[in-house]
Amino acid sequence: MTMDMTFLGTGSAYPSPHRGASALVLRSEGDCWLFDCGEGTQTQLMKSQLRAGRITKVFISHLHGDHLFGLPGLLCTVSLNTNPEQENLNCVDIYGPRGLRHFLRVTLGLTGSQLLFPYAVHELEPTAEQSPEEGQLSLEMTAESCPLHPQEQPGRTISLDVSTDSYFLFEDKKFVVKAFRLFHRIPSFGFCIQEHDRPGRLKTELLKELGVKPGPHYGRLKAGEAVTMENGRVILPQEVLEGNIPGRKVCIFGDCSSVLGDGALLLCKGADILVHEATLGDEHREKAVDHGHSTPGMAAAVARACCVQRLVLYHFSQRYKPCSLQKEGDEDEVSELKRQAEDALQDTGVEVTLAEDFLTIPIPVRRPSTTN
Amino acid sequence: MTMDMTFLGTGSAYPSPHRGASALVLRSEGDCWLFDCGEGTQTQLMKSQLRAGRITKVFISHLHGDHLFGLPGLLCTVSLNTNPEQENLNCVDIYGPRGLRHFLRVTLGLTGSQLLFPYAVHELEPTAEQSPEEGQLSLEMTAESCPLHPQEQPGRTISLDVSTDSYFLFEDKKFVVKAFRLFHRIPSFGFCIQEHDRPGRLKTELLKELGVKPGPHYGRLKAGEAVTMENGRVILPQEVLEGNIPGRKVCIFGDCSSVLGDGALLLCKGADILVHEATLGDEHREKAVDHGHSTPGMAAAVARACCVQRLVLYHFSQRYKPCSLQKEGDEDEVSELKRQAEDALQDTGVEVTLAEDFLTIPIPVRRPSTTN
Numbered sequence: 085m086t087m088d089m090t091f092l093g094t095g096s097a098y099p100s101p102h103r104g105a106s107a108l109v110l111r112s113e114g115d116c117w118l119f120d121c122g123e124g125t126q127t128q129l130m131k132s133q134l135r136a137g138r139i140t141k142v143f144i145s146h147l148h149g150d151h152l153f154g155l156p157g158l159l160c161t162v163s164l165n166t167n168p169e170q171e172n173l174n175c176v177d178i179y180g181p182r183g184l185r186h187f188l189r190v191t192l193g194l195t196g197s198q199l200l201f202p203y204a205v206h207e208l209e210p211t212a213e214q215s216p217e218e219g220q221l222s223l224e225m226t227a228e229s230c231p232l233h234p235q236e237q238p239g240r241t242i243s244l245d246v247s248t249d250s251y252f253l254f255e256d257k258k259f260v261v262k263a264f265r266l267f268h269r270i271p272s273f274g275f276c277i278q279e280h281d282r283p284g285r286l287k288t289e290l291l292k293e294l295g296v297k298p299g300p301h302y303g304r305l306k307a308g309e310a311v312t313m314e315n316g317r318v319i320l321p322q323e324v325l326e327g328n329i330p331g332r333k334v335c336i337f338g339d340c341s342s343v344l345g346d347g348a349l350l351l352c353k354g355a356d357i358l359v360h361e362a363t364l365g366d367e368h369r370e371k372a373v374d375h376g377h378s379t380p381g382m383a384a385a386v387a388r389a390c391c392v393q394r395l396v397l398y399h400f401s402q403r404y405k406p407c408s409l410q411k412e413g414d415e416d417e418v419s420e421l422k423r424q425a426e427d428a429l430q431d432t433g434v435e436v437t438l439a440e441d442f443l444t445i446p447i448p449v450r451r452p453s454t455t456n
Numbered sequence: 457m458t459m460d461m462t463f464l465g466t467g468s469a470y471p472s473p474h475r476g477a478s479a480l481v482l483r484s485e486g487d488c489w490l491f492d493c494g495e496g497t498q499t500q501l502m503k504s505q506l507r508a509g510r511i512t513k514v515f516i517s518h519l520h521g522d523h524l525f526g527l528p529g530l531l532c533t534v535s536l537n538t539n540p541e542q543e544n545l546n547c548v549d550i551y552g553p554r555g556l557r558h559f560l561r562v563t564l565g566l567t568g569s570q571l572l573f574p575y576a577v578h579e580l581e582p583t584a585e586q587s588p589e590e591g592q593l594s595l596e597m598t599a600e601s602c603p604l605h606p607q608e609q610p611g612r613t614i615s616l617d618v619s620t621d622s623y624f625l626f627e628d629k630k631f632v633v634k635a636f637r638l639f640h641r642i643p644s645f646g647f648c649i650q651e652h653d654r655p656g657r658l659k660t661e662l663l664k665e666l667g668v669k670p671g672p673h674y675g676r677l678k679a680g681e682a683v684t685m686e687n688g689r690v691i692l693p694q695e696v697l698e699g700n701i702p703g704r705k706v707c708i709f710g711d712c713s714s715v716l717g718d719g720a721l722l723l724c725k726g727a728d729i730l731v732h733e734a735t736l737g738d739e740h741r742e743k744a745v746d747h748g749h750s751t752p753g754m755a756a757a758v759a760r761a762c763c764v765q766r767l768v769l770y771h772f773s774q775r776y777k778p779c780s781l782q783k784e785g786d787e788d789e790v791s792e793l794k795r796q797a798e799d800a801l802q803d804t805g806v807e808v809t810l811a812e813d814f815l816t817i818p819i820p821v822r823r824p825s826t827t828n
């Protein structure tokens with residue numbers, strides 16, 4: 085099952101002609117999940133190889149404009165490109181902090197934006213420790229006073245599961261998705277997408293030797309059931325299956341100057357990919373933290389604590405031009421951010437990648453485990 | 457006094473990589489007024505020669521997303537580029553339909569967007585005839601339930617002046633600005649920017665002959681006062697002033713399938729420039745009108761009725777690629793839209809211009825009138 089991740093915007097604070105505002109797409113077999121949606125994301129999507137119409141779920145890490153202002157327009161444009169004759173359009177599920185439901189209801193409502201598909205906003209209830217007090221939204225601000233959008237379906241309100249320090253978003257056939265708490269100027273979340281383990285491949289040579297023919301027996305063995313042959317011989321699935329294929333794990337952090345509680349570390353342990361912001365270089369660490377942001381060294385510390393395979397940095401200050409536009413003599417080199425993270429991870433084997441707009445990172449299937 | 461107009465987006469419905477969503481800037485001596493602000497306008501501004509920080513006033517023709525979704529982000533980015541040490545920052549005045557105040561309060565409020573400068577939203581109260589009933593916003597939708605933004609100043613609520621069928625927005629030293637009603641799927645407005653007439657130049661040769669020396673006498677004559685010479689000779693301003701320089705008039709229409717009432721025609725009479733939407737070609741007139749839009753022929757009819765100098769078309773369906781990207785065999789040619797308007801204005805001498813993103817149109821000073 086192919087899986088990849090495409091960055092649509094890697095800049096912080098605002099979109100610019102050389103770096104879009106935050107947005108990335110996680111794709112698995114054509115299904116696209118969008119993480120954050122800064123202004124201009126729909127245009128970035130058009131420039132990419134992805135199709136906006138394939139977006140089935142949206143995740144908003146926090147309500148800052150550079151992660152959110154593109155969402156109403158994106159939904160409108162997806163709707164414009166939807167065939168009105170199509171029946172039973174799927175509901176687009178949108179996950180994000182409390183206040184997101186009101187934001188969409190007002191922006192879509194006041195602009196008379198009709199959508200051809202239903203949508204639901206599932207709100208994560210932040211805790212008080214996720215931001216300074218002035219970053220918390222009053223209940224008055226998030227009260228859903230105006231009428232529901234005609235296409236709005238009731239969404240869930242998701243509270244912190246204190247026992248695991250995480251938020252359970254949903255589980256489907258392929259994935260279980262949870263969120264965890266981050267500290268930022270306003271409440272921010274990270275998302276952990278955990279693919280289910282899958283049974284290994286059937287050892288077809290061995291099955292042939294044992295006299296099992298392709299057909300129903302194959303299916304039952306693959307599903308983990310034992311099979312009794314006509315001669316009475318019982319074949320156990322673990323005899324004829326290669327090791328389980330462990331599910332991949334992708335973790336995407338929202339803006340933060342630190343994790344909060346144990347949730348992030350517990351969930352992100354051993355991730356294939358950890359996407360973390362690095363707004364400013366380590367030499368600006370104090371300024372970064374003041375603004376609720378991280379440096380490459382701080383991102384590396386999280387990657388190290390979680391023993392991840394690969395750390396991807398994004399959300400760069402607009403002062404860092406993409407490598408391709410870098411000119412000799414430019415002071416702020418984005419490649420220096422990569423060096424800083426690499427230095428901090430020297431002894432770990434963690435691979436460091438700088439995201440750029442339109443970079444696609446394949447996420448290869450894991451190797452089967454040696455035991456079942 | 458130099459004056460020009462720059463188009464930042466000329467596409468309808470949504471922004472695309474080849475046409476931004478609606479936005480244009482009218483500039484006079486460095487001061488920039490922004491008309492409409494679709495998603496991505498701030499990025500288009502960065503690509504242009506204009507500076508977002510010079511925007512002092514914003515006018516929103518109607519609340520459709522392709523004219524509005526870029527405004528919260530634009531305000532945030534202007535603020536980020538404002539020097540926080542600067543004192544007495546001017547208030548940004550924002551004019552638009554009822555509902556705009558609530559839209560900004562919610563989008564800026566929920567995203568924790570702090571602004572360094574004050575802003576005020578002056579709302580135009582639409583009348584029921586400006587749209588079908590389903591396009592009208594209920595009072596419930598526009599009720600300003602959530603708290604004021606810390607930088608929000610009280611704005612005016614402007615009602616239709618029935619005697620002139622127009623809305624008086626403001627008058628300053630250089631201009632008087634009014635709005636007029638249009639018919640669209642939701643209430644839409646056009647704006648008329650009328651420059652004040654200015655006194656003509658002093659006839660310096662004649663003044664020399666009359667023995668008037670440069671100095672205070674010049675100032676008083678220019679200001680329209682008579683001057684008495686030492687020899688008792690009274691010099692009247694009209695003797696020594698060239699004809700008045702008539703003020704320029706620029707009219708910018710929001711989306712519409714027709715004007716409403718007499719306001720538009722009364723206000724736009726003799727305009728130097730009339731900017732009008734032409735979403736689809738004349739062959740799609742029925743579809744255009746169904747969607748509340750105009751064709752080149754319809755725009756031309758307005759230009760003809762108003763006896764304008766120049767008609768500028770914009771807000772093209774994204775099916776029309778810019779001329780520069782047109783390929784042989786492309787079916788929808790934007791140049792055909794120009795031909796259609798020109799055909800309809802054949803006998804009038806009205807100049808027709810197709811707007812493209814980043815096109816700047818100078819608006820030359822008018823010739824002095826022959827009489828004072």
Ligand SMILES: [Zn+2]
Nearest residue numbers: 096097150339
């Ligand atoms: Zn951010």
Ligand SMILES: [Zn+2]
Nearest residue numbers: 146148268339
């Ligand atoms: Zn943020």
Ligand SMILES: [Zn+2]
Nearest residue numbers: 468469522711
């Ligand atoms: Zn429009």
Ligand SMILES: [Zn+2]
Nearest residue numbers: 518520640711
């Ligand atoms: Zn419209």
